[in-house]
Amino acid sequence: MSLSIHANMDVHSSINVPLPPPYNTKILQILTLTFPSNGGSITINIINITHNQIAQKGFSSIENKPQLWQQHHDGAEKDPVFTHISNQNAVISDSAIDGIGNEKEIRDGLNTRVLPKRKGKQSWLKMMGKCDIFDGKWVKDDSSPLYQPGSCPLMDESFNCYQNGRPDNGYEKFKWQPNHCNIPRLDGAKILKFLKGKRIVYVGDSLNRNMWESMVCLLRNSVKNKSRVFEASGKSEFKKEGTYSFLFTDYNFSAEYIRSAFLVQEWEMPINNGSKKETLRLDMVEKSYDSYKDADVLVFNTGNWWTHEKTSQGKGYYQEGNHVHEKLDVVEAFDKAMATWARWIEANIDPSKTRVFFRGYSFSHFSKGEWNSGGRCDSKEPIKDEKDLLSLGELSPPIPQMLDKAMERVKTSVFYLNVTKMTNYRRDAHPSIYRKPNMTQEEKHVFQTQQDCSHWCLPGVPDTWNQLLFAQLLLSDKQRQSKQKRYGKTGTLVD
Known part of the structure; x- marks a missing residue:
């Protein structure tokens, strides 16, 4: 099962996460957040979202920087889960790439760790090996310089x-x-x-x-x-x-x-x-x-x-x-x-x-x-x-x-x-x-x-x-x- 939300950065957006039924803990649940950014868009996959205590997840824009947040079923709010998505190990497409070229998935959990990407998707290394990296365009990037x-x-x-x-x-x-x-x-x-x-x-x-x-x-x-x-x-x-x-x-x-x-x-x-x-x-x-x-x-x-x-x-x-x-x-x-x-x-x-x-x-x-x-x-x-x-x-x-x-x-x-x-x-x-x-x-x-x-x-x-x-x-x-x-x-x- 996967859930997705598409929202504008100027609107505080969220999605309700229902209490999960009994399920195999090895099966991951994925929440995909996509939002426009500087003429393009950034997509964030948050994995393993269906913890019993979490009622709502979303993001808001603060000073034109996206921030993820979550709220528990008991009303307690943890805000934000982590800040400045665009600065979090160079978020690109549906994964992040860290400074030594390892693709990452941003996964929710204790201390909001950024963990190695799971196998199954083509890595940036394989893609770049077949790609002309000089054929492209300049795009706005608030995380620069x-x-x-x-x-x-x-x-x-x-x-x-x-x-x-x-x-x-x-x-x-x-x-x-x-x-x-x-x-x-x-x-x-x-x-x-x-x-x-x-x-x-x-x-x-x-x-x-x-x-x-x-x-x-x-x-x-x-x-x-x-x-x-x-x-x-x-x-x-x-x-x-x-x-x-x-x-x-x-x-x-x-x-x-x-x-x-x-x-x-x-x-x-x-x-x-x-x-x-x-x-x-x-x-x-x-x-x-x-x-x-x-x-x-x-x-x-x-x-x-x-x-x-x-x-x-x-x-x-x-x-x-x-x-x-x-x-x-x-x-x-x-x-x-x-x-x-x-x-x-x-x-x-x-x-x-x-x-x-x-x-x-x-x-x-x-x-x-x-x-x-x-x-x-x-x-x-x-x-x-x-x-x-x-x-x-x-x-x-x-x-x-x-x-x-x-x-x-x-x-x-x-x-x-x-x-x-x-x-x-x-x-x-x-x-x-x-x-x-x-x-x-x-x-x-x-x-x-x-x-x-x-x-x-x-x-x-x-x-x-x-x-x-x-x-x-x-x-x-x-x-x-x-x-x-x-x-x-x-x-x-x-x-």
């Missing part, structure tokens, strides 16, 4: 839009929802447990720094003693070239960032009169690569620097061996560089030890000009209709297509975090003019004419990139465990 705005002193001030005076916060209240599966809510405490004793390294341009700082803030938020998280060399400014590492000493874990905008080596070629000419070695990986090839997780990116403007129009800039190309198109140069990167991955990475990710192209949203010609990004709402997204065909060079082609050629197991489409929607989430606190009038004028429409506010979009990264790590870990159970550590099939 994952850490409080302004609460993380470790991020660059240029990403701290809240502290820099941005007055609206709607851009923080979205989550990415794949069309055909669910992904677990990112739980910093569970991630730290999962990554204990490990090393994760982000390699790339400043957008990967954006992602790295997001992960550091997500994890730091779950550490009780914040002083136990610090940058290894005491640095607090991360824009210059170099290597940066945040240590989480209670977990023997490090989250690192290495700036490498092109992934191949920026170089200086000697020319006449003892002077040197800046070039880009398409045949040589960046010099720091050997320092992190044994990391547990590697997250690479490049793309946004591969423009004609930042590569001297391809004139006398690209180098292979001792030869500097007089003129080389950026598409061909990028192809050569990615082939060099792929060869290094195949020759140096042990896929049984290291998981390699490549984070795809992140959209910029300059309107009425470019970054150096008065371009703006002052929208407070994301793009809602897919037909209004920026056309990939308008990008010059076509970086997303260049990345897609490069990823197809990589033979070693590299997971492509293809965030291009999801970032295309989010014109609302860039720092824009909010790049520095307590700006002078002169700085305000400069930032009005040179807005940042490429990077992302934190909390914000890069938190979702890390959520997808972690979901994929969980999936691959579960698949590896399943394979070991089936075949054993020797690779022999186990009966």
Whole structure:
């Protein structure tokens, strides 16, 4: 037997639960509550409801947050059973997903425990293994963000839009929802447990720094003693070239960032009169690569620097061996560089030890000009209709297509975090003019004419990139465990 109720959040709703007849205690009774939430709906299954003493169950909306409650037949009321459904281990559909990817059922009972989901329904892991997690949409989510705005002193001030005076916060209240599966809510405490004793390294341009700082803030938020998280060399400014590492000493874990905008080596070629000419070695990986090839997780990116403007129009800039190309198109140069990167991955990475990710192209949203010609990004709402997204065909060079082609050629197991489409929607989430606190009038004028429409506010979009990264790590870990159970550590099939 199951009972269900469908009600609006603005109405206090309940259902009467009759005194149960004698029944087999092994047979569960289920109450399903479904209510609209931010353009969608949330369904909660409450199991084992027919205790003799319970007369009524329901939910009410307090400050736009749903709360479950119950009343006993003797009139005693227990209110609420638990609060903030949307915050209770990421309630999605008819089950909850905790921070390490285990599906849960919210069951009524002593202390209102959240217990492992019963077998019979397809798990999120199986669903995600067959699902394109990058095909989806942004939906409103009042349980976001994952850490409080302004609460993380470790991020660059240029990403701290809240502290820099941005007055609206709607851009923080979205989550990415794949069309055909669910992904677990990112739980910093569970991630730290999962990554204990490990090393994760982000390699790339400043957008990967954006992602790295997001992960550091997500994890730091779950550490009780914040002083136990610090940058290894005491640095607090991360824009210059170099290597940066945040240590989480209670977990023997490090989250690192290495700036490498092109992934191949920026170089200086000697020319006449003892002077040197800046070039880009398409045949040589960046010099720091050997320092992190044994990391547990590697997250690479490049793309946004591969423009004609930042590569001297391809004139006398690209180098292979001792030869500097007089003129080389950026598409061909990028192809050569990615082939060099792929060869290094195949020759140096042990896929049984290291998981390699490549984070795809992140959209910029300059309107009425470019970054150096008065371009703006002052929208407070994301793009809602897919037909209004920026056309990939308008990008010059076509970086997303260049990345897609490069990823197809990589033979070693590299997971492509293809965030291009999801970032295309989010014109609302860039720092824009909010790049520095307590700006002078002169700085305000400069930032009005040179807005940042490429990077992302934190909390914000890069938190979702890390959520997808972690979901994929969980999936691959579960698949590896399943394979070991089936075949054993020797690779022999186990009966």
